Amino acid sequence: MNTQWLEFTDNVKQFYGKDFVPLHEPTFNDREVEYVTDCVKTGWVSSVGAYVNRFEEDLAKFVGVKRAVAVVNGTAALHIALKVAGVKAEDEVLMPSLTFIATANAVSYLGAVPHFIDVSINTLGVDADKLKIYLEQIGKLQNNQLYNRETGRRISALVPMHTFGHAVDIEGLLKVCDMYNVTLVEDAAESLGTYYKGKHTGSFGKVSALSFNGNKIMTTGGGGAIVTDDDALADYAKHLTTTAKIPHRWAYEHDEIGFNYRMPNINAALGCAQLEKMPLFIQQKRELTKHYEQWLADIEGVQLFEEPANTRSNYWLQTILLDEQFNRDEVLAFLNEQGVMSRPIWTPMHHLAIYQNCPKSDLRVTEQLNKSVVNIPSTPKSEG
Numbered sequence: 269m270n271t272q273w274l275e276f277t278d279n280v281k282q283f284y285g286k287d288f289v290p291l292h293e294p295t296f297n298d299r300e301v302e303y304v305t306d307c308v309k310t311g312w313v314s315s316v317g318a319y320v321n322r323f324e325e326d327l328a329k330f331v332g333v334k335r336a337v338a339v340v341n342g343t344a345a346l347h348i349a350l351k352v353a354g355v356k357a358e359d360e361v362l363m364p365s366l367t368f369i370a371t372a373n374a375v376s377y378l379g380a381v382p383h384f385i386d387v388s389i390n391t392l393g394v395d396a397d398k399l400k401i402y403l404e405q406i407g408k409l410q411n412n413q414l415y416n417r418e419t420g421r422r423i424s425a426l427v428p429m430h431t432f433g434h435a436v437d438i439e440g441l442l443k444v445c446d447m448y449n450v451t452l453v454e455d456a457a458e459s460l461g462t463y464y465k466g467k468h469t470g471s472f473g474k475v476s477a478l479s480f481n482g483n484k485i486m487t488t489g490g491g492g493a494i495v496t497d498d499d500a501l502a503d504y505a506k507h508l509t510t511t512a513k514i515p516h517r518w519a520y521e522h523d524e525i526g527f528n529y530r531m532p533n534i535n536a537a538l539g540c541a542q543l544e545k546m547p548l549f550i551q552q553k554r555e556l557t558k559h560y561e562q563w564l565a566d567i568e569g570v571q572l573f574e575e576p577a578n579t580r581s582n583y584w585l586q587t588i589l590l591d592e593q594f595n596r597d598e599v600l601a602f603l604n605e606q607g608v609m610s611r612p613i614w615t616p617m618h619h620l621a622i623y624q625n626c627p628k629s630d631l632r633v634t635e636q637l638n639k640s641v642v643n644i645p646s647t648p649k650s651e652g
Contacts, residue, residue: 269602272567277606279563280645288607289645292483292585295549299541307537315510317533323540327478327493330543331460332468335502337494338531338539339509342457342479345492346374348508348529349475350425352494352501353451355380359424360416360627362450364394365616366634367429371455372617372626374477381421384618384628391576392431392587392637396440399426402629403448414448419627425451430459430469432643433485433584434575438464438472453477457492460485461550461582470495475505480539485549485584485648488539491531552648553583560586560644569593586646589637596639603644613641 280289307319320338328336339345355361357379363371365384372382385402388395407414407423414423426445428436438454445452456462456470457479463469470476475498480491494505512526531539560572569591575581590596596612603610616634617623
């Protein structure tokens with residue numbers, strides 16, 4: 269690697285004031301300590317407590333939806349979102365192959381089948397135009413439901429994922445879903461604080477999922493949420509995530525197989541403090557993007573991925589695209605050896621042995637991005 273790459277790594281380490289810079293760290297201060305301490309003092313640290321209710325209310329307001337149901341992690345949120353949206357066993361669910369494995373796993377938990385589709389080089393998320401053409405080829409409408417001509421299975425849902433916090437072409441995808449009567453369930457795990465044409469991601473789908481894992485833009489330690497404008501779906505989601513227990517002062521009666529997925533109060537306390545800081549986190553993320561634009565400007569063949577048109581991104585994970593002159597793994601080795609923690613994009617789902625036999629479209633852009641994407645340190649940091 270040349271001296272320009274060395275200058276880049278030096279700039280990153282100087283900015284963070286560290287010899288080793290992690291990919292993404294949570295940011296805490298006295299407010300988190302205050303809320304968590306208060307939660308501990310009340311004794312209500314498990315799945316019931318005032319902070320859970322407050323977090324759900326604050327989160328729904330932030331996203332711009334009627335309801336939020338807090339759960340233990342983003343995977344649980346997506347699992348329940350798909351279930352309440354009507355996905356059944358043996359259905360096929362459209363999703364990008366270029367995603368974290370939780371997207372495919374949540375579908376599999378329901379006995380449904382992931383169906384992998386390609387992404388756009390402009391958004392890193394599902395390509396609406398390519399999806400429309402693909403469904404014209406393999407899909408057939410029967411009794412107002414979409415079926416896969418090749419497998420005979422119903423295609424019941426589409427799960428776009430807002431990759432690294434960048435919004436997909438959600439309007440284009442909604443048009444395709446309307447055309448084929450497919451339910452849109454957003455995997456907004458990475459996009460809290462991201463907007464498409466002024467509207468928050470996660471508010472477009474019938475129901476959507478968020479994640480607050482320790483590496484996300486804000487964290488509850490471990491946690492996620494189901495968000496929706498449908499009160500009935502929200503009520504059902506809350507019922508399912510609390511073991512489907514029928515409310516009663518003392519009796520333990522359950523009316524279906526439920527899940528012990530509710531977020532503990534102590535995690536929600538942390539989330540309330542973190543959510544208050546979201547505007548600051550986003551501002552710092554966007555300032556970091558400007559620094560990366562400057563630091564990478566002189567390295568030929570490297571492009572910093574920037575928010576798509578008509579969107580405002582949270583820039584959760586800063587992303588660079590390498591052209592053909594670079595070997596991705598050599599770049600990763602160099603950056604990590606220099607103390608700048610960097611990672612490739614996830615292994616595409618169709619490359620994994622557990623999912624390699626699932627139906628899939630042409631995935632040429634996915635394959636291209638798999639060779640060229642590198643994530644670089646993205647922790648929000650004040651310049652002061």
